[in-house]
Amino acid sequence: MKKRMLALLLSGIMTVGMLAGCGGNGSGSGTGGQGGTPLAEEPIDVLNQSETMKMSVVCLQGYTQPDSQIQKWLEERYNLDITVLALPGWSDAVSKITLLMQDETQRPDIIWWWNMEQDYAKWVEAGLLVDVAPYMDRYTNMRDYYNSIDPGVLFYAVDNSGAIYRIPGDVAEPACETLWIRQDWLENLNLEVPKTLDELESVLYAFTNDDPDGDGQNNTYGLGGDGYDLRSFWPWIQGCGDGFGRDTFLKMDDGSYIYGPTTDDCKKWLGRVSKLYADGVITPNIVTDTDRDEEMANGGFGVTYSWVSWNNPSVGPMQSFYSTHPEAKWVPINMVAGDNGTPQDDPASVAAWCYFGITNTCSDPERAYAIWDDMATPENYIHRRFGVEGEHYKDNGDGTYEILVPSDGTQNTEQNIGLKLFQDLFARKDFCNIENTKSTSELFEKVAANSRIAYSHTVEKKNPEAYTVNNDKGTDIGDAMKEYVWGVISGSKSLDDWDAYVQQIESLGVQDIIDELTTIHGAQMKEYEEYMKNAK
Amino acid sequence: MAANKGTKKVDFKIRCQTTWRDMVKYRWLYFLLIPGILFFAIFKYVPMFGLRIAFMDYNQYNPSASQWVGFEQFVKLFSKASFLPVLRNTVVISLLKLIIGFPIPIILALMMNEMRSLKFKKVSQTLLYLPHFISWVILAGIIMTLLDPDNGLITQLIYSLTGERVMVLTSTKWFVPMLIVTDIYKGMGWGTILYFTAISGIDPQLYEAASIDGAGKWKQMLNITLPSIVPTIVVCFIMNCGNILNAGFDQIFMLYTSHVYEVADIIDTYVYRMGLINSDYSFSTAAGMFKSVVAFILIVIVNNVAKKTGNEGLY
């Protein structure tokens, strides 16, 4: 038996050894750093180019059928031959992007990605991406748009050396969620719109127990929302204590850093929310991983903290909901005031959630950038995103528009129009998003203004890959936090164990992360202030 | 001593000669092996040089910038405070799946074999295979619908029976049993195929002789059918033992939330979450290699036990 084991082991080692010898087969693709990007003598006139340029573009979202109307329009306008490399959906996209980028024969000219900070750092290091900073100064549409939103957008995209290897693809509105309530239920029960957290809670109890839909059945809940997402409890998070009980690291006004989930504020809101859950005031499946759209279409609850854009009549979940509840009426209301009387909405980050870049395989990076910049003008953007005036949308002449062919609708696919093509490779959230009605735009402005105090505590990282301690220990801490917090909400864990939980988080090294934040993020904030000063 | 050496040498020579003679004798068998050897060499062994990545800090975008780090990735894996519970969960879940799930297809195959109506047998066989074709993505969706805490069919059933609202998907008590049950549900029908094939290989004359001797159905099953499929059972069991660290990534990944990390977080899901943040290719290769080595050792042990007890092993 011993002999056989030995033979087995030997053969195993042999094969591995033998194959290690083949290691040379691995391709060596690094081409070295890019250095400063040279500019063409004259700015390129993208509309008058005699030579057809081949361009492969990676994109995920949108309607990527071959030869869509929008793709043809782009190809004719810029004398292009576009190859669209469609990514295989969110879950597998990262693998595909990795493979495409490591293979110099398949590397696309325009790459798009999100959440791949470590890879991005390696791309820059290996010289796979082109520095577009000089182009950005020459072709200014995209730059100007981002600066009009917030100069910080570009701050988070720029490399430490001042080079720009990643162009923000899509930046969210400063805040994109608001508090929604069923107005018809309020009226049925003769209730006022709640203004404080306490009032909100009594409304929730009434919605649960007093049969707000008048069908004689006990089938309604107070609060509903996105399952397994703590933002569903935002009114409590922002309203308890000073609102520091958020599920992340926070920056204090004095420049120090704290971990929100171990603050007393967090303990407070957890106590209140878990009581509501135990009392059956919240939809039970909020503790499981349900889909927000489906929950909304489903209905059955009277308060939720969710998307501002649901205010648009063209939105699917709301349409589904109203088709089965024609008498219902959801209205957005002001955030309720909590302990400290300064209600806040949930701020989104200023850094883009996705980026795109021009790779070193692109035959003419400057022309590619110039084309993208031309695509970014308001009229070209609207054409790409919403199609032709009169055919796909209608201009009412008073600054409002009517969408005739929704980009998510069947007509778009059926007629192969291609609306939303390259949507994540530069999207505008300003007046060019004509899908927003007037009241939606106002609502966006309102929640944006009403989220600035909360935003001042948000920690945004310029180069997340540089936070090595966080990257090493963050997952474990986050897991332990979620396990406890969701346990308390669903009732399987007790708030009595709070101290043990805080201790556990500390033993996992939360202080090390805070120390790292203090040095790296502290320095970054100084840089940020400097940058913003110059930007103004 | 010298003489001893001499005979050994001769032995070796003779052995070489006989081996060579055998090889010439079996040349046609080697001819048959050609496509298989080529396939395994090219598609399995050539990519295996990638395993060295586990001992590196690999940079896939600039391989020449990768560095050898020895066992650092393994040390990183084992030194995580969360690694031990994860390892324990992995072993517990897959052991339960093995102990409870393994005999079921055998029993089903034996039971089904006793059915007289071929048509009924065929139909129920087909239906039993069905879940195998549904991926975990879809199955997880169905499971979540059925177990919805509010209006799920099964939740309501349990409620009407016990008066208790059991939230299976967020309960540390019920989540693992749910994993076992759904895993059995998906695989048991398909698992019978091999045993059916084995049963079909049994010489019918054996049954005839037995029934002439007056042995009943039950006795026939015990004395003929079961012993005849033992080799298949052993082979399947050894291979399943090699899978002890694969507790079912797809299944758990689709169904779990932090409520149940405590009992359901396995090596694969853990590495996946770690990888999401760090995109550390070397780290996940090291974790994979650890699993392979454990599987390797287990298979060798189980195989040897099987052989010691008089069964045909894998090799």
Added chain:
Amino acid sequence: MKDAKNHLTKVKRGKGEVVYSVFNYIFFTLLSIVMVYPFWHVIMMSLSSVEATARGGIFLWPQGFNFDTYAQVFKDPSLWTGYLTTVLVTISGTFLGTLFTATTAYPLSKKNLPFGKTMLLLVLFTMLFSGGMIPGYLLIKGLGLIDNRWALVLPGLVSAYNVIIMKSFFMTIPESLEESAKIDGATEVTIFWKIVLPLSKATIATIALFTAVGYWNDYFSSVLYINTKSKWALQAVLRYMLTNTNQAMQAAGVTVASATNVTAATIKSASVVIATVPILCVYPFVQKYFVKGVMIGGVKG
């Protein structure tokens, strides 16, 4: 031989056996219902209206009949190209894969083949250790198969698991059968082709089925090796439909509204029906052969 085939019906049945037999039928009827129900549920979901799927409570029949999901899904040309790719890949892969599995397993089932055991161990080794994503990609690239449908066929042709299974079955074939042929002067290739293969029809059917299902359900090879959407396999297309619809980006504050009459839930159910129904349609025919194979195997010469 015919007697042997019918031996079951000739045996006298005792009382206990009848009771057992009744129990057996009831048991398997119930089990079949349990097996089928989730699938039935999915079909009904895919045919129900968006509102009904959102509300839940679909039990036996569709509510608010709605065929829009299928109409919508089938408008996507990539679904048809996906079917084409999958059918091509499955057929060629199953044929070649089963053949090569048999040719590999047969010599390895001979106990006294020099180096046979070493080779078996090397095959076994691949079951446990594999190189991973990037080395696999580099190989396919080295073979010049990127964006080629053969990249979906070749890497999955033979699996160690199938070789082992087949080898174990070959070992149960009595040596005497082959010996007599050998005396007649037949080579091993002839014996393999003329005697061993016909004897192992059931096993071959089993392995073919395993291989076919593997190819049919494979989506990740398309993700890794194919860049052109029109060459994607069906499962990759369906997965794209599922994962591309919404979710992930809501975390970043981006709303993805779904089309009016089609939601993630209905698309999800429609796509499982689309992916599974063809297999179910083909399956009874395969199984017919399969059962036949089992019978022939049972009679043994």
